[in-house]
Structures are given as C-alpha cells and as structure tokens.
Amino acid sequence: MSDIINIGLLGLGTVGRGVWQLVSRDSEIIANRLGARLKIKKILVRDPSKERGMDIPADILTADARDILDDDDIRIVAEVIGGTDIARLLVDKALAAGKSVVTANKELMADYGQEVLTAAEQNGVDLMFEASVGAGIPIIHPLKESLVGNRIQRVMGIVNGTTNFILSKMDAGQGYAEALAEAQALGYAERDPANDIEGKDAAAKIAILASIAFNSRVRAADVFTEGIAGITPLDIMYARELGYAVKLLAVAKCDAPTGRVEPELDVRVHPAMIPLSHPLAAVKDAYNAIFVEGDAVGELMFFGQGAGSLPTASAVVADLFMAADNLSKSIRGRLGCTCFNSWAIKPIDQVESSFYLLIEATDKPGVLAKIAKVFGDQEVSLSSVIQKRTHEGIAEVVFMTQKVKEGNLRAALAKLAALDIIAGVRNAIRVEGGQE
Amino acid sequence: MSDIINIGLLGLGTVGRGVWQLVSRDSEIIANRLGARLKIKKILVRDPSKERGMDIPADILTADARDILDDDDIRIVAEVIGGTDIARLLVDKALAAGKSVVTANKELMADYGQEVLTAAEQNGVDLMFEASVGAGIPIIHPLKESLVGNRIQRVMGIVNGTTNFILSKMDAGQGYAEALAEAQALGYAERDPANDIEGKDAAAKIAILASIAFNSRVRAADVFTEGIAGITPLDIMYARELGYAVKLLAVAKCDAPTGRVEPELDVRVHPAMIPLSHPLAAVKDAYNAIFVEGDAVGELMFFGQGAGSLPTASAVVADLFMAADNLSKSIRGRLGCTCFNSWAIKPIDQVESSFYLLIEATDKPGVLAKIAKVFGDQEVSLSSVIQKRTHEGIAEVVFMTQKVKEGNLRAALAKLAALDIIAGVRNAIRVEGGQE
Numbered sequence: 001m002s003d004i005i006n007i008g009l010l011g012l013g014t015v016g017r018g019v020w021q022l023v024s025r026d027s028e029i030i031a032n033r034l035g036a037r038l039k040i041k042k043i044l045v046r047d048p049s050k051e052r053g054m055d056i057p058a059d060i061l062t063a064d065a066r067d068i069l070d071d072d073d074i075r076i077v078a079e080v081i082g083g084t085d086i087a088r089l090l091v092d093k094a095l096a097a098g099k100s101v102v103t104a105n106k107e108l109m110a111d112y113g114q115e116v117l118t119a120a121e122q123n124g125v126d127l128m129f130e131a132s133v134g135a136g137i138p139i140i141h142p143l144k145e146s147l148v149g150n151r152i153q154r155v156m157g158i159v160n161g162t163t164n165f166i167l168s169k170m171d172a173g174q175g176y177a178e179a180l181a182e183a184q185a186l187g188y189a190e191r192d193p194a195n196d197i198e199g200k201d202a203a204a205k206i207a208i209l210a211s212i213a214f215n216s217r218v219r220a221a222d223v224f225t226e227g228i229a230g231i232t233p234l235d236i237m238y239a240r241e242l243g244y245a246v247k248l249l250a251v252a253k254c255d256a257p258t259g260r261v262e263p264e265l266d267v268r269v270h271p272a273m274i275p276l277s278h279p280l281a282a283v284k285d286a287y288n289a290i291f292v293e294g295d296a297v298g299e300l301m302f303f304g305q306g307a308g309s310l311p312t313a314s315a316v317v318a319d320l321f322m323a324a325d326n327l328s329k330s331i332r333g334r335l336g337c338t339c340f341n342s343w344a345i346k347p348i349d350q351v352e353s354s355f356y357l358l359i360e361a362t363d364k365p366g367v368l369a370k371i372a373k374v375f376g377d378q379e380v381s382l383s384s385v386i387q388k389r390t391h392e393g394i395a396e397v398v399f400m401t402q403k404v405k406e407g408n409l410r411a412a413l414a415k416l417a418a419l420d421i422i423a424g425v426r427n428a429i430r431v432e433g434g435q436e
Numbered sequence: 437m438s439d440i441i442n443i444g445l446l447g448l449g450t451v452g453r454g455v456w457q458l459v460s461r462d463s464e465i466i467a468n469r470l471g472a473r474l475k476i477k478k479i480l481v482r483d484p485s486k487e488r489g490m491d492i493p494a495d496i497l498t499a500d501a502r503d504i505l506d507d508d509d510i511r512i513v514a515e516v517i518g519g520t521d522i523a524r525l526l527v528d529k530a531l532a533a534g535k536s537v538v539t540a541n542k543e544l545m546a547d548y549g550q551e552v553l554t555a556a557e558q559n560g561v562d563l564m565f566e567a568s569v570g571a572g573i574p575i576i577h578p579l580k581e582s583l584v585g586n587r588i589q590r591v592m593g594i595v596n597g598t599t600n601f602i603l604s605k606m607d608a609g610q611g612y613a614e615a616l617a618e619a620q621a622l623g624y625a626e627r628d629p630a631n632d633i634e635g636k637d638a639a640a641k642i643a644i645l646a647s648i649a650f651n652s653r654v655r656a657a658d659v660f661t662e663g664i665a666g667i668t669p670l671d672i673m674y675a676r677e678l679g680y681a682v683k684l685l686a687v688a689k690c691d692a693p694t695g696r697v698e699p700e701l702d703v704r705v706h707p708a709m710i711p712l713s714h715p716l717a718a719v720k721d722a723y724n725a726i727f728v729e730g731d732a733v734g735e736l737m738f739f740g741q742g743a744g745s746l747p748t749a750s751a752v753v754a755d756l757f758m759a760a761d762n763l764s765k766s767i768r769g770r771l772g773c774t775c776f777n778s779w780a781i782k783p784i785d786q787v788e789s790s791f792y793l794l795i796e797a798t799d800k801p802g803v804l805a806k807i808a809k810v811f812g813d814q815e816v817s818l819s820s821v822i823q824k825r826t827h828e829g830i831a832e833v834v835f836m837t838q839k840v841k842e843g844n845l846r847a848a849l850a851k852l853a854a855l856d857i858i859a860g861v862r863n864a865i866r867v868e869g870g871q872e
Contacts, residue, residue, distance in 0.1 A: 018732070022585045022732055027584075027585065027587075029584060029587075029651060029774075030584055030585070032651070032774070032776045033584065033774060130582065135733075136582075136583075136730075136732065136733035136734070136736070137733075137736060138574070138577075138578040138582035138583075138736075141577070141578070141581065141582055142574040142577070142578065145577065145754060145757070145758060146566065146572075146574035146577055146751070146754045147572075147574075147750065147754065148463075148465055148466055148469065148753070148754050148757045149458045149463065149466070149749070149750050149752075149753030149754055149757070150750055151463075151465075215465060215468070279718065279739060282715065282718050294572075294750065295746075296454070296458055296572065296746040296747065296749060296750040296753075297571075297572035297573075297740065297741070297746070297747050297750040297751075298572070298740065298741045298744075298746075298747055299740060299741070300572070300573060300574075300738075300739065300740040301737070301738075301739035301740065302736075302737075302738060302739075303715060303736065303737035303738075303739065304733065304734065304735060304736040304737065305733070305734045305735070308734075310731075310732040310733070310734070311732065311733050311734055313585070313732060314583065314585050314586055314730065314732040314733040315582070315733075316585075317584070317585030317732075318581060318582045318583065318584050318585055321581070321584045321585065322581060329767045331765045331767055338465075338468070338469060340468045
C-alpha cells in the first residue's frame with residue numbers, strides 16, 4: 001500500500017484544479033483497488049508565483065516542462081491545457097518519453113487522434129481521453145468496450161452545455177442575448193463564446209465519438225457545422241406547438257454499418273427539432289446527453305453534467321487510475337486507435353432530413369399553390385402546412401417536409417426566395433430523433 | 437488473425453440464443469480489436485435433440501457439462517442459465533478449472549458475488565457480470581472503473597422492465613390486471629411474474645449495484661422489498677395531479693460516504709413517487725434507467741432496454757471480448773471483489789422518507805384535526821392535505837408528509853387505523869428523487 005505512482009499534471013486551470021482536488025484527497029477506494037497511491041509530483045503552470053487560493057505546495061509548481069518530461073519517476077502525464085499548440089507538443093514529448101498520457105483535450109483528439117494514438121502504441125504506453133467528451137459521463141470507454149458486440153447505427157447527442165443552457169432559457173421565454181448573458185454570468189460560456197455558439201466545440205466531440213462508433217477516422221473539419229445564432233424565440237414557440245424541442249444536436253450516422261461494401265457516414269452539428277417524447281428533448285440547462293443506437297443493444301442514453309471542474313476531473317482521475325493499473329500489470333490498455341475502416345463522409349447536400357421551414361409570404365389567394373409548386377418541382381414533399389400570424393398583408397407559414405435531400409431543399413428555398421410573393425425564408429431547421 | 441478463442445456456452449434460452457447470434461456473426465470489429473476470433477465451441481443444453489429453429493450445428497450441443505469443463509481449449513465460459521443451483525455449481529467448477537467466466541446471473545451475483553469473485557481471484561481468472569443488471573446498459577463497468585474517483589452517494593434506478601411496463605400502462609389508464617396481461621402477452625413478464633411484481637428481481641440488481649457503489653457487500657436478502665401489487669389507478673391519478681410519477685424504484689444510499697467512522701447504507705426496493713421533472717419519471721414502458729450521484733461527477737443517468745435477448749447478449753459479448761483480451765495479454769481483469777468495507781444496513785424503520793398517504797375518513801367536522809393530532813404525536817409533519825372525493829359520508833384525503841422516520845410513520849398509521857373515524861389507510865407510498 002506504500003507504493004506511489006507519480007503523475008505530472010500539465011495545466012492548472014478549471015479542470016486541473018479539479019484533478020488536484022480529487023487526487024490529493026488520497027482516495028481509499030483508489031488505494032484499495034490499485035494497491036498503490038496516485039500522487040501529483042509536479043504541475044506545469046505558466047507562472048508558479050501566481051496566487052491561486054489553493055493549498056498546493058509551492059515546490060511542485062514549475063514553469064519548465066522538462067521537470068515533468070525528463071523525470072523518470074513520473075510515469076503518467078495528465079494534460080489539461082487544451083488546444084492543439086503547446087498541448088500537442090507536450091503530449092507528443094510525453095509519449096516519446098515512454099509516459100502514459102491522460103487528456104481532456106477534445107481538439108487534440110478530434111484533429112490528431114490518429115497521430116497521438118499511434119504514437120502511444122509505438123511507445124508502448126496508454127493514451128486515454130474519456131474526459132474529452134461529456135466530462136464525467138462515461139461514454140468513450142462504453143463505446144469502445146461495452147458495445148463492441150454491436151454494429152453502431154447512430155450516435156446523437158447534446159454535447160455542448162452552453163448552447164443547451166441558452167436554448168433551454170429561450171424555451172422558458174428569454175431572448176437569445178439575455179440567455180447568453182446569463183450563461184456567461186454563470187461561467188458556462190466563455191467571454192468569447194464563438195466556439196460553443198457556432199457548434200465547433202460540439203463538432204470536435206462528435207468527430208471523436210463517430211471515429212470510435214464506426215471505426216473510421218472523422219476529424220472536426222469533416223463535420224458539417226451550423227450554430228444556434230439563427231434560432232429565434234418564434235422558432236422555439238412553433239416547435240413546441242408542433243410537439244418538438246429545439247436543441248443543438250451532434251449527429252453521426254452510418255447508412256449501412258454492414259452489408260454494403262462501402263458505407264457512408266453522415267456527421268454533422270446543427271440546431272434540430274426533436275420530438276418532445278424523445279429522451280433527448282428532456283435534457284435541460286447545461287446537462288449533456290448522448291444517445292447511442294446499436295443493432296444488438298437497441299437505444300441507450302448516457303446523461304450527466306457535460307462540463308465543469310469536478311465532473312471533468314472525475315473522468316481524468318478514472319483514466320489515471322486505469323493507466324496506473326495497466327502500468328502495475330505491465331500492459332498497455334485497450335484504447336488504441338481502432339479506425340480500421342476508411343469510410344467516406346456524405347456531403348451535406350446528399351443528407352436526407354425532414355425540415356421545419358418558416359416562410360413569410362404575401363397573404364393572397366393562390367400563394368400557397370405557387371409555393372407548393374416550387375417544392376414539388378424540387379421533389380420536396382410536404383407533410384404539413386400551417387398558416388400562422390398575418391400582419392400587414394404578410395403571412396407567416398410553417399411547413400414541415402417529408403425526408404428530402406438537403407440539396408433539393410436548398411434549391412427549392414433559393415427559387416422561393418426569388419419569387420416576389422415571398423417576403424423571406426426565415427428559417428429552416430432539420431428534424432431529428434424520429435424513427436429511422 | 438487466424439487465432440481462435442474458444443468459448444463454452446452454458447444455456448441456450450433467450451439470452452443464450454442472443455449470444456450465439458452475436459458471436460457466430462463473426463464480428464470484424466472484435467476480430468480487428470482482439471487480433472483473434474471468438475468461437476462458441478460447445479453449448480450445454482438439457483436436450484440436444486430438441487428442435488430449436490436455429491442454425492446451430494448439432495455436434496456443438498451437449499447435455500454433459502464435462503464436455504465444456506474438461507476441455508482445456510475452452511478458456512472462457514458464458515453462463516446464461518440463471519438461478520443459484522446448477523448455475524452456481526457450474527460457475528464454481530469453471531473457475532476451479534482455470535476458465536474465465538462471464539455471467540448474466542443476477543441471483544448468483546447478488547447472493548454469492550463475494551464467493552465467486554474470490555474464487556476467480558484465487559484461480560487467476562476473470563469473472564465478469566455486466567449483463568446481470570440492466571441488460572446491455574453499461575453500468576457495472578462504469579460504476580467499477582469510470583467513477584473510481586468519486587464517493588458515490590446514491591444509486592437509484594428503474595431496473596425491472598416488467599413492472600415499469602405495467603405502471604406505464606396504468607398511467608395511461610389501464611387497470612393492473614389488464615396491464616399485467618399485456619406484459620405477459622408481449623413476453624416481458626413470465627407466466628409466474630411474482631419475481632418481478634414483488635420486487636425480488638430489482639432487489640437482486642440493487643444489491644449488486646450497492647455492493648459496487650459503496651465497496652461493501654449487500655445481498656438480495658438485505659434489501660427491504662415491497663412490490664407493486666398494492667398500487668391502484670387512484671394512486672397513479674393523484675400522483676400525477678400532485679406532479680409525480682409512480683415507479684418501482686430500487687434505491688441505494690450511503691448517509692456518509694466519507695467523514696464518519698461507520699456510515700450506514702440504505703438499500704430498498706418499493707414503489708415510489710418521483711417528481712415529473714426528474715429524468716427517471718420519463719422512463720417509460722420496458723425501459724430501464726439507473727441514476728448515479730457521485731460527489732465529483734454529480735448526477736449521471738444510464739438509460740436503455742433492461743431485458744431481452746440481444747440487449748442482454750450485447751453485454752455478455754462485451755465481457756467475452758474483455759475476458760479474451762485479458763487472456764491474450766495474460767492478465768486478470770480489474771473487476772475482482774472490491775468490498776473492502778463492511779457497512780451496516782439501516783433497518784427500514786430508521787429510514788427517513790416523505791410519504792404520500794391515501795386515507796379514507798368519516799366526512800365530519802373535526803376529523804382532520806383528530807388525524808393531524810395522531811400524526812403530531814408521532815412527530816410526523818405534514819406538508820399538504822388535500823380532500824378528494826366524498827361518497828356515502830366517507831372522504832378520500834391525500835396527505836403528503838415531510839421527511840419522517842418510517843417507524844414513526846408506521847406507528848401513526850397503526851393508531852389511525854384503530855380510530856373509528858378512519859374507514860381505512862388505503863396506501864402509503866414513499867416519495868423519492870427530490871433534493872437530498
């Protein structure tokens with residue numbers, strides 16, 4: 001029980017402080033299970049002299065990465081800096097130095113997952129990244145291990161807490177700017193919330209999940225991404241009337257997980273209308289949830305806090321425990337790169353979805369017929385048309401379409417926009433979560 | 437890639453057939469990940485000559501367990517017989533013969549978990565049991581591994597599909613008998629559904645989850661258990677009016693996961709009223725969901741199908757994969773017995789809950805005051821009193837109590853029942869899922 005496994009911590013921001021807190025409380029559970037104690041020996045920070053308001057011995061803080069990378073007593077490195085510049089460099093060096101690496105870095109794993117996993121394999125060490133998606137929600141390990149008997153058909157999730165918080169508040173009647181300000185005040189959204197709002201954070205996460213689910217590499221840049229800035233309270237109100245909630249959804253589907261020589265992947269992030277009866281519709285505020293569909297297991301959902309200091313640290317510490325356990329058994333773990341497929345990603349205009357459309361048109365007889373003709377010409381079938389408010393001769397009309405190729409829908413909307421009877425195509429929101 | 441890891445399958449019922457189906461489709465995912473193929477070499481059945489309507493070679497069926505236990509080529513045994521008689525005997529023998537064991541057997545793990553896990557450890561093999569709770573929902577591995585950095589405060593779940601189906605149907609207006617008959621017609625409930633209805637199935641599952649969550653052995657017999665037979669459509673109607681759903685809930689709490697010398701556990705199965713805003717309230721039909729609260733990760737929920745051939749087989753196959761991976765790396769797994777605590781289980785009369793009470797009383801002035809006095813004498817505080825229907829001079833009154841020790845509540849109800857103004861105490865249902 002007196003054995004110690006030394007850890008080097010790279011970064012002492014929100015997540016790093018949580019990791020320090022959990023590791024330094026010296027868990028009897030970990031000690032009993034591991035037969036050893038985890039200990040943070042050194043922490044890399046920019047300025048060791050900075051006042052942190054935490055009980056951390058001054059001599060374990062360093063601004064020199066070599067104090068960690070060159071220390072053979074440090075067998076595991078936890079990277080919680082984020083980004084793909086310095087973090088990537090340090091992870092590469094740690095792996096090359098024969099240290100196992102635990103990371104919470106979604107950008108790193110989404111953009112360079114293959115490279116760092118391969119480097120880990122070549123150096124005979126572990127690279128674990130449970131914390132990179134959904135914070136403490138166990139999802140990477142379950143997808144990689146617990147569902148190995150399945151062919152995964154779909155992964156679909158609310159993986160960004162900031163946008164879910166904003167959309168939840170808008171659903172409760174707040175305006176977009178007000179909801180964003182509250183998210184910032186509560187610390188959910190950064191001062192520059194662009195990464196969240198534009199869907200880039202979610203794109204990195206679904207790239208990671210899709211790569212695991214389909215054993216085929218998907219990078220963040222491969223993911224079609226549309227943010228939530230275009231969603232109005234009117235859309236949310238009409239969605240609710242029609243029995244839907246509006247969520248920023250990350251979607252990954254495989255059109256033929258087996259049976260075809262070359263399946264295509266469909267991976268995207270965008271606002272979506274989800275039936276209120278779907279479990280994802282009930283995921284409120286800053287919570288995350290990931291819905292997985294496998295051909296044996298059916299539908300699964302994993303729900304929890306998707307961000308925050310201790311929830312993220314919970315996943316980092318579990319990975320540290322597993323990496324330490326592997327070290328003590330002298331094995332590498334099971335989480336190497338599993339992308340043995342190289343499947344194409346479907347261009348967005350080839351993806352089929354149902355759509356909610358909000359269109360403003362002149363309120364005159366024959367107008368609906370003209371609109372319907374444009375849709376018909378582009379093979380867009382409508383499932384319902386509801387005329388809403390009319391003011392100053394302009395009617396708001398909500399259309400719900402059948403499944404249609406996005407390219408056809410875009411062509412129809414472009415033609416409509418050119419008609420003088422159309423005051424504007426106000427929004428087009430994909431519908432997800434129905435029966436496939 | 438030509439390596440084969442041979443498996444012996446004990447049992448070919450609903451789950452066994454699913455395991456055969458998944459293993460025999462010869463998954464490229466497993467083969468790529470494992471560098472070997474899983475193969476079922478022998479299946480133990482009662483009658484090998486029975487017609488099964490499945491494409492299974494006749495020569496792999498056997499009625500003689502020695503064909504599996506004595507075959508050194510068979511390195512892993514999957515037990516899907518169930519129960520604690522023959523299944524326990526065979527698991528013991530397989531472990532003693534140096535084979536790793538994967539089991540879907542909740543009774544075995546709840547009643548003899550410690551014994552078989554210790555036997556596995558002594559024989560240097562794995563014993564895995566993900567399929568024993570929640571079928572294909574990953575919960576055992578996440579609790580054991582992904583949450584190791586947490587002190588778990590609470591595990592709470594809907595872990596029996598049959599009773600959840602019946603209560604969902606009753607919520608939709610069906611009577612109890614009608615809902616049970618539909619569950620039986622759909623194959624959810626056995627012809628003798630007592631194990632489900634009386635909560636015994638759920639008790640075995642929460643015993644397993646509690647043992648892992650609190651690292652302290654809980655057996656099925658330690659779990660206070662109350663079934664759903666006493667729930668009426670009236671209770672469900674009043675629950676909904678008050679903002680609750682009625683669910684058969686399995687609950688495990690630790691009153692002081694740390695900080696006290698000797699915490700006490702609270703482990704029980706009973707119908708409960710859950711606020712409609714709680715994620716568990718939305719779990720419908722035969723679905724299962726397990727809610728976990730840890731001091732770092734916060735609230736998590738795992739949702740999915742809790743029974744069925746392929747969902748259960750999904751978990752068995754994942755465990756077979758992991759056991760095979762451990763064999764190929766010559767290590768034992770990480771899932772040994774972790775019950776290093778020996779915490780007491782609180783007697784039910786010491787457990788504090790809020791209660792919903794449905795009482796029939798004479799509809800006369802002063803009656804409520806008399807009832808309130810009895811409650812007050814036993815230190816039962818009321819949070820609301822609502823008089824419902826009155827017929828033939830008898831009023832239905834619904835009381836909601838504050839948190840109260842169950843012993844006190846029972847004493848109050850006994851005194852009330854003896855009063856001549858009381859026509860009957862019709863039901864007492866615990867309320868769960870509020871803020872602790």
